[in-house]
Amino acid sequence: MYIKNLRLINEKKDSVIRDVEFHSGVNFIVDANNSKKHNKVGKTTFLKLIDIALGAKDKKYLYFDSETNSSNKKFEEYIKKNKISVELTLTKDEKLTEKDKNNFILYVGLYPNSKRLIDGVRFNYKEYNEKLNEIFFENENNIPTFRELVHSFVRISLKKDDDSFLKNIPRTSNQVYRSIYNYLFNIADPVTNESISSLNKKLKDIKTSLKSFQEINGISSVSESEQILSTLKNDSTIVKSKLNDILSRTEFEKNRKKINEIRSEYTRIIDKIADVKFNITQIEENIRVEKKAAFLPVNNNLYVKFFDEINRLIPDINKTFDDLIKFNAQLNGNKIEYYNNLKNDLTKELTVLESEKNRLLNNNRSFIALIEDNKIDEYEELSKKLVDIENNITTQRTELKTLVEYKKQIEKIQKQIGNLKQQTEKIDYEKNVNLFNEYFRKYANQINGEHPLLTYNPDADAFPLSIRSLDSGTSTGTRKSLIAAYDLAYQKFAEKINKSIPNFIIHDVLENIEGENLKSIINIANLNRTQYIVAILKEKLDSSDISSKEQKKLTLLSLSQDKMLFND
Incomplete structure (x- = not known):
C-alpha cells in the first residue's frame, strides 16, 4: 500500500x-x-x-x-x-x-x-x-x-x-x-505470542494478588499454612482431652442448663450454711461472755454511785439498792436465755440446710463433683479456648485452600506458557x-x-x-x-x-x-x-x-x- x-x-x-x-x-x-x-x-x-x-x-x-x-x-x-x-x-x-x-x-x-x-x-x-x-x-x-x-x-x-x-x-x-x-x-503465528503475552500478564496479576493475600494473612507458603493447621489440630485434641477428663463434652452441652441451675442452688445453700455457722459461733461466744460475767464479784461502789444518781434524778422511785442487785442478776440470766434460744433456732435452720444440701447431692451426684471441685469455670474456659481454636482451624483451612488454589492456577498458567514456548522453539x-x-x-x-x-x-x-x-x-x-x-x-x-x-x-x-x-x-x-x-x-x-x-x-x-x- x-x-x-x-x-x-x-x-x-x-x-x-x-x-x-x-x-x-x-x-x-x-x-x-x-x-x-x-x-x-x-x-x-x-x-x-x-x-x-x-x-x-x-x-x-x-x-x-x-x-x-x-x-x-x-x-x-x-x-x-x-x-x-x-x-x-x-x-x-x-x-x-x-x-x-x-x-x-x-x-x-x-x-x-x-x-x-x-x-x-x-x-x-x-x-x-x-x-x-x-x-x-x-x-x-x-x-x-x-x-x-x-x-x-x-x-x-x-x-x-x-x-x-x-x-x-x-x-x-x-x-x-x-x-x-x-x-x-x-x-x-502471532496469536501464539499474543497468548503467551496474555498468559504472562495473567500470571503476573495472580502472583501480585497472592502476595497481597499472604501479606494480609501473615503467611508465606502452603507448607507454612499446613504446619500451622497441624499445630492447631494438635491443640484442639489436647483441649478436648482435658474437657473429657472433667466431663463428657456431649454430656455437658446436653445438661448445661441443669448444671448451671444445680451450681446456683448448691452455691446458695453452701453460702447460707456458712452464714448460719458463723452466727452460731458468734452467739456461743456471747453466751460464754455472759456466763463468765455472772460469776464475777459485784462492784458495790459502782452500783451505789449508780443508785444514788438515780434517786437524785427520780426521788420518788420506790426501789431499794437490793432490788437493783437482783434486777442486774436477772438481766444477765435473760441474756443467756435469749442467746440459747437464738442458737437453738439457728441450729434447727442449719439442720434444714444440711438436709437440702444432702438431697441436692444425692439427686445430682453425676454433676456435683464438677461443682464441688470448682471445675465448671475451668470447663467453661477450656470450652471457650476450644471454640477459638476451632474457629482458627476453619480460618486456616480456608486460607490453605486459597493458597492451594493460587498454586494450582499459577502451575496451570506456567504449564500453558511452557507448552506455547515449546511450540515457538520448534x-x-x-x-x-x-x-x-x-x-x-x-x-x-x-x-x-x-x-x-x-x-x-x-x-x-x-x-x-x-x-x-x-x-x-x-x-x-x-x-x-x-x-x-x-x-x-x-x-x-x-x-x-x-x-x-x-x-x-x-x-x-x-x-x-x-x-x-x-x-x-x-x-x-x-x-x-x-x-x-x-x-x-x-x-x-x-x-x-x-x-x-x-x-x-x-x-x-x-x-x-x-x-x-x-x-x-
Missing part, C-alpha cells in the same frame, strides 16, 4: 490549505532555509500529519514539544479555530496513477472531538485502526495491532540510531515485540531470517560498506531480534545508514515472500548520513519502488552533490520561512 496524496483542509473556510502528490521512490520534504534556524518550517509536522492519518492517537503532539514540555499555543489555536483536518489517499498501484480502483481515503480532524473517516465511513478510534490493519497488512485478527506494526515503517523523532531502533514502542514487553516481529518475518525461523539477511547485508554494503547480520532469538522470554555488526568503530552516520539498510531490506524481503505491508518508509532527519551513503540509499529506494519519505535539509542535498535536477525530481515538498506548511 502506497501513499498517493495528502491534503490539508480548513473546514471552517471549506478550503484546501495544501495538496501534496506523492511519487514512487524517494520523497524528500526539504527545509530550504539558508540559515541555521531550521526545524521551524513544518517538515517534521508534515510527517506527523501522515502518522495521525495512520492512527496515531494523540493529535496534540503536532503542537506540543515533549522535550521542552511546552505547547505552541498559536498553532494550537489555529488548528482549533479553523478546524483543520488531514486527508490521506492510499493506493495499491505502485505507479500511483489509478483513480479509484484499490484506493482508500483516510480523513482525520486535527482538532478536539473530531471525526475519523475511511472512504467516508466514520469509525471510532479502535475500529479505525482495526480497519487500517486490514488495509495495510490484511490482518483481520488484529494481532498484532496496527499501531504496534506501523512503528516499523513510520520512524518519527527517533531518539536512538543504533540497533535499539528495533525497540520502537515505549514500555512494551518482549512478548509484544516477539508477536510483532514474528508476524513481520512470517516466523510464527519453529524454523532460519529460512526467512537468512532471506532477509541476503538483502540486509547487500544493502548495508552498498550504502557504507558494512556487513551487519540480523539474528533471531527463539527464547520466548527474550527480545527476538538483534543486529550483530561484523565491523567495529561505526559512526553515528553509519548507524543511520544501518537503519536505512534494514528498512529497505525489509521492503524487498516482504515483496519476495508476498507479504502485505505499507510500501513506504517515513523517516525524520538524515543529516548525519554521508553524501555517498545518501546517494546509495536513494538509488536502492528508487530501484525497489519503495516510497522513502524523509525530512531533510537542502544544505545536506547540496553537500551530497545531488544535482538540482535530481533534487527537484526527488522533492515532494519544499518548505521555508516564506513557504511554511500551513500558509493558506
Whole structure:
C-alpha cells in the first residue's frame, strides 16, 4: 500500500490549505532555509500529519514539544479555530496513477472531538485502526495491532540510531515485540505470542494478588499454612482431652442448663450454711461472755454511785439498792436465755440446710463433683479456648485452600506458557531470517560498506531480534545508514515472500548520513519502488552533490520561512 496524496483542509473556510502528490521512490520534504534556524518550517509536522492519518492517537503532539514540555499555543489555536483536518489517499498501484480502483481515503480532524473517516465511513478510534490493519497488512485478527506494526515503517523523532531502533514502542514487553516481529518475518503465528503475552500478564496479576493475600494473612507458603493447621489440630485434641477428663463434652452441652441451675442452688445453700455457722459461733461466744460475767464479784461502789444518781434524778422511785442487785442478776440470766434460744433456732435452720444440701447431692451426684471441685469455670474456659481454636482451624483451612488454589492456577498458567514456548522453539525461523539477511547485508554494503547480520532469538522470554555488526568503530552516520539498510531490506524481503505491508518508509532527519551513503540509499529506494519519505535539509542535498535536477525530481515538498506548511 502506497501513499498517493495528502491534503490539508480548513473546514471552517471549506478550503484546501495544501495538496501534496506523492511519487514512487524517494520523497524528500526539504527545509530550504539558508540559515541555521531550521526545524521551524513544518517538515517534521508534515510527517506527523501522515502518522495521525495512520492512527496515531494523540493529535496534540503536532503542537506540543515533549522535550521542552511546552505547547505552541498559536498553532494550537489555529488548528482549533479553523478546524483543520488531514486527508490521506492510499493506493495499491505502485505507479500511483489509478483513480479509484484499490484506493482508500483516510480523513482525520486535527482538532478536539473530531471525526475519523475511511472512504467516508466514520469509525471510532479502535475500529479505525482495526480497519487500517486490514488495509495495510490484511490482518483481520488484529494481532498484532496496527499501531504496534506501523512503528516499523513510520520512524518519527527517533531518539536512538543504533540497533535499539528495533525497540520502537515505549514500555512494551518482549512478548509484544516477539508477536510483532514474528508476524513481520512470517516466523510464527502471532496469536501464539499474543497468548503467551496474555498468559504472562495473567500470571503476573495472580502472583501480585497472592502476595497481597499472604501479606494480609501473615503467611508465606502452603507448607507454612499446613504446619500451622497441624499445630492447631494438635491443640484442639489436647483441649478436648482435658474437657473429657472433667466431663463428657456431649454430656455437658446436653445438661448445661441443669448444671448451671444445680451450681446456683448448691452455691446458695453452701453460702447460707456458712452464714448460719458463723452466727452460731458468734452467739456461743456471747453466751460464754455472759456466763463468765455472772460469776464475777459485784462492784458495790459502782452500783451505789449508780443508785444514788438515780434517786437524785427520780426521788420518788420506790426501789431499794437490793432490788437493783437482783434486777442486774436477772438481766444477765435473760441474756443467756435469749442467746440459747437464738442458737437453738439457728441450729434447727442449719439442720434444714444440711438436709437440702444432702438431697441436692444425692439427686445430682453425676454433676456435683464438677461443682464441688470448682471445675465448671475451668470447663467453661477450656470450652471457650476450644471454640477459638476451632474457629482458627476453619480460618486456616480456608486460607490453605486459597493458597492451594493460587498454586494450582499459577502451575496451570506456567504449564500453558511452557507448552506455547515449546511450540515457538520448534519453529524454523532460519529460512526467512537468512532471506532477509541476503538483502540486509547487500544493502548495508552498498550504502557504507558494512556487513551487519540480523539474528533471531527463539527464547520466548527474550527480545527476538538483534543486529550483530561484523565491523567495529561505526559512526553515528553509519548507524543511520544501518537503519536505512534494514528498512529497505525489509521492503524487498516482504515483496519476495508476498507479504502485505505499507510500501513506504517515513523517516525524520538524515543529516548525519554521508553524501555517498545518501546517494546509495536513494538509488536502492528508487530501484525497489519503495516510497522513502524523509525530512531533510537542502544544505545536506547540496553537500551530497545531488544535482538540482535530481533534487527537484526527488522533492515532494519544499518548505521555508516564506513557504511554511500551513500558509493558506
